[in-house]
Amino acid sequence: xxxxxxxxxxxxxxxxxxxxxxxxxxxxxxxxxxxxxxxxxxxxxxxxxxxxxxxxxxxxxxxxxxxxxxxxxxxxxxxxxxxxxxxxxxxxxxxxxx
Amino acid sequence: xxxxxxxxxxxxxxxxxxxxxxxxxxxxxxxxxxxxxxxxxxxxxxxxxxxxxxxxxxxxxxxxxxxxxxxxxxxxxxxxxxxxxxxxxxxxxxxxxxxxxxxxxxxxxxxxxxxxxxxxxxxxxxxxxxxxxxxxxxxxxxxxxxxxxxxxxxxxxxxxxxxxxxxxxxxxxxxxxxxxxxxxxxxxxxxxxxxxxxxxxxxxxxxxxxxxxxxxxxxxxxxxxxxxxxxxxxxxxxxxxxxxxxxxxxxxxxxxxxxxxxxxxxxxxxxxxxxxxxxxxxxxxxxxxxxxxxxxxxxxxxxxxxxxxxxxxxxxxxxxxxxxxxxxxxxxxxxxxxxxxxxxxxxxxxxxxxxxxxxxxxxxxxxxxxxxxxxxxxxxxxxxxxxxxxxxxxxxxxxxxxxxxxxxxxxxxxxxxxxxxxxxxxxxxxxxxxxxxxxxxxxxxxxxxxxxxxxxxxxxxxxxxxxx
Ligand SMILES: Cc1cc2nc3c(=O)[nH]c(=O)nc-3n(C[C@H](O)[C@@H](O)[C@H](O)COP(=O)(O)OP(=O)(O)OC[C@H]3O[C@@H](n4cnc5c(N)ncnc54)[C@H](O)[C@@H]3O)c2cc1C
Ligand code: FES
Numbered sequence: 001x002x003x004x005x006x007x008x009x010x011x012x013x014x015x016x017x018x019x020x021x022x023x024x025x026x027x028x029x030x031x032x033x034x035x036x037x038x039x040x041x042x043x044x045x046x047x048x049x050x051x052x053x054x055x056x057x058x059x060x061x062x063x064x065x066x067x068x069x070x071x072x073x074x075x076x077x078x079x080x081x082x083x084x085x086x087x088x089x090x091x092x093x094x095x096x097x098x
Numbered sequence: 099x100x101x102x103x104x105x106x107x108x109x110x111x112x113x114x115x116x117x118x119x120x121x122x123x124x125x126x127x128x129x130x131x132x133x134x135x136x137x138x139x140x141x142x143x144x145x146x147x148x149x150x151x152x153x154x155x156x157x158x159x160x161x162x163x164x165x166x167x168x169x170x171x172x173x174x175x176x177x178x179x180x181x182x183x184x185x186x187x188x189x190x191x192x193x194x195x196x197x198x199x200x201x202x203x204x205x206x207x208x209x210x211x212x213x214x215x216x217x218x219x220x221x222x223x224x225x226x227x228x229x230x231x232x233x234x235x236x237x238x239x240x241x242x243x244x245x246x247x248x249x250x251x252x253x254x255x256x257x258x259x260x261x262x263x264x265x266x267x268x269x270x271x272x273x274x275x276x277x278x279x280x281x282x283x284x285x286x287x288x289x290x291x292x293x294x295x296x297x298x299x300x301x302x303x304x305x306x307x308x309x310x311x312x313x314x315x316x317x318x319x320x321x322x323x324x325x326x327x328x329x330x331x332x333x334x335x336x337x338x339x340x341x342x343x344x345x346x347x348x349x350x351x352x353x354x355x356x357x358x359x360x361x362x363x364x365x366x367x368x369x370x371x372x373x374x375x376x377x378x379x380x381x382x383x384x385x386x387x388x389x390x391x392x393x394x395x396x397x398x399x400x401x402x403x404x405x406x407x408x409x410x411x412x413x414x415x416x417x418x419x420x421x422x423x424x425x426x427x428x429x430x431x432x433x434x435x436x437x438x439x440x441x442x443x444x445x446x447x448x449x450x451x452x453x454x455x456x457x458x459x460x461x462x463x464x465x466x467x468x469x470x471x472x473x474x475x476x477x478x479x480x481x482x483x484x485x486x487x488x489x490x491x492x493x494x495x496x497x498x499x500x501x502x503x504x505x506x507x508x509x510x511x512x513x514x515x516x517x518x519x520x521x522x523x524x525x526x527x528x529x530x531x532x533x534x535x536x537x538x539x540x541x542x543x544x545x546x547x548x549x550x551x552x553x554x555x556x557x558x559x560x561x562x563x564x565x566x
């Protein structure tokens with residue numbers, strides 16, 4: 001969905017998105033990494049199973065909830081990537097109750 | 099409990115950064131907490147990294163963005179204690195500030211708290227806005243600033259406001275294929291705004307900048323279609339097409355991404371959780387906290403500054419931040435009232451001069467009623483709990499649902515993780531429309547802490563930190 005502008009100074013890290021290993025700049029958020037390597041919805045909703053993707057990228061909408069390193073309901077747009085991080089789409093699980 | 103700091107500032111945008119630098123200069127022990135990894139807030143997001151690592155991108159983002167570096171440097175040099183990647187989710191009555199971050203949960207006690215959490219983009223409930231590939235303009239700008247990412251394929255920029263045009267310009271510069279800017283401001287807004295233009299011209303720079311952006315979009319061949327209505331997005335696992343009305347005809351075009359924007363509104367949840375009194379702003383269609391000239395709110399010891407205290411733009415945010423810090427210094431007796439007033443005088447003058455542009459912008463970019471209260475029954479209103487406009491209308495008119503809090507218990511709208519950030523304003527506009535009353539009579543959701551989800555595991559890490 002997104003392409004990278006030339007950036008020669010970018011330090012890269014490897015993250016695993018749905019079993020696929022990809023290299024992304026270390027200052028990406030998890031949501032940025034997913035949008036730059038889009039293969040399908042980053043989550044499906046608990047109510048109807050509808051596909052969703054990140055919407056606001058500033059922590060307001062919670063539509064970017066994903067499973068990161070095995071922990072569900074993580075706000076992918078607010079979490080920086082890290083070497084070896086495992087990122088998975090979140091299927092249906094209801095968001096954290098507050 | 100460790101010794102309280104003098105001032106805890108929530109938010110490292112222009113308001114928080116300026117407030118921090120001023121507060122430290124006046125001898126206040128100051129802590130700044132912010133969710134992002136770097137100082138800058140929304141406007142100057144990633145300003146330090148962009149300047150240091152990819153300065154060629156400054157040409158894309160423009161000189162107003164580049165100017166933010168000075169503010170960030172001033173803040174770094176001030177010696178204020180900076181805690182990045184901290185999400186503040188509660189401030190209690192004793193002004194203990196609770197935040198989650200890389201070290202788990204931390205608590206900071208403060209004599210005064212300045213809420214400087216900025217604005218968020220107004221929800222844009224059009225059919226299909228929940229599809230992947232539909233994002234806000236600010237979201238995409240954020241990715242351009244923070245990650246040098248540019249949307250791929252055929253992009254439509256849809257909505258209204260100064261930011262809509264600025265972001266279209268930045269995207270075009272970055273090489274995105276911006277098929278068109280579809281502006282949804284009613285054409286009548288243009289005539290109405292004209293009477294405010296002379297006053298707006300007294301605010302330095304704004305109108306000239308707007309004109310320059312329009313000229314550049316034209317030169318770059320980006321079509322600007324004014325008076326667009328009835329926007330609808332369709333697709334399957336992502337957006338594929340956009341439908342809209344323009345010049346009396348319905349159109350349908352393929353798109354790869356649709357970027358929506360209907361202006362910005364104060365980021366209100368934290369302030370509301372502190373029981374700060376808010377007033378409905380009928381022009382800007384949002385709730386704004388009641389503040390005095392310094393930013394003091396109705397809740398003791400809590401101040402608000404920047405766009406969260408009413409939309410004024412980045413420069414005004416900076417000045418409001420300074421004014422708040424000056425009054426805190428007076429309250430804590432580091433300076434007297436006279437010194438405060440002397441220091442405040444030029445700041446107030448700049449602030450007031452720059453605010454002169456707001457009535458023009460507010461009139462020109464007042465959203466259409468159907469952008470606020472979607473007419474189509476199937477339009478998603480609450481994205482978290484998937485509640486649609488038709489349900490809100492039906493519950494209001496047929497079941498006499500009395501207010502937004504009761505609506506929550508009826509259909510769970512506002513009960514999901516976003517806590518109503520993306521549905522609250524739409525729900526109250528719909529209810530007001532159905533009842534034929536002003537939104538001020540409807541009110542808003544009661545917001546309780548925590549304003550961001552906290553897990554039991556995080557709570558277990560609760561520790562106090564000495565921010566010294
Ligand atoms: C997405 C977006 C993009 C924008 N881009 C521009 C632009 O390019 N040009 C322009 O002129 N205006 C822009 N604006 C308008 C913006 O409101 C500016 O006027 C300016 O950034 C306001 O400054 P501020 O200090 O009031 O708030 P902000 O700059 O928004 O800073 C607030 C800070 O508070 C932090 N925060 C919020 N809630 C919490 C919390 N609970 N815990 C911890 N930290 C928190 C945020 O991370 C943010 O860094 C944008 C607004 C948005 C929403
Ligand atoms: S994309 Fe909106 S919260 Fe992450």
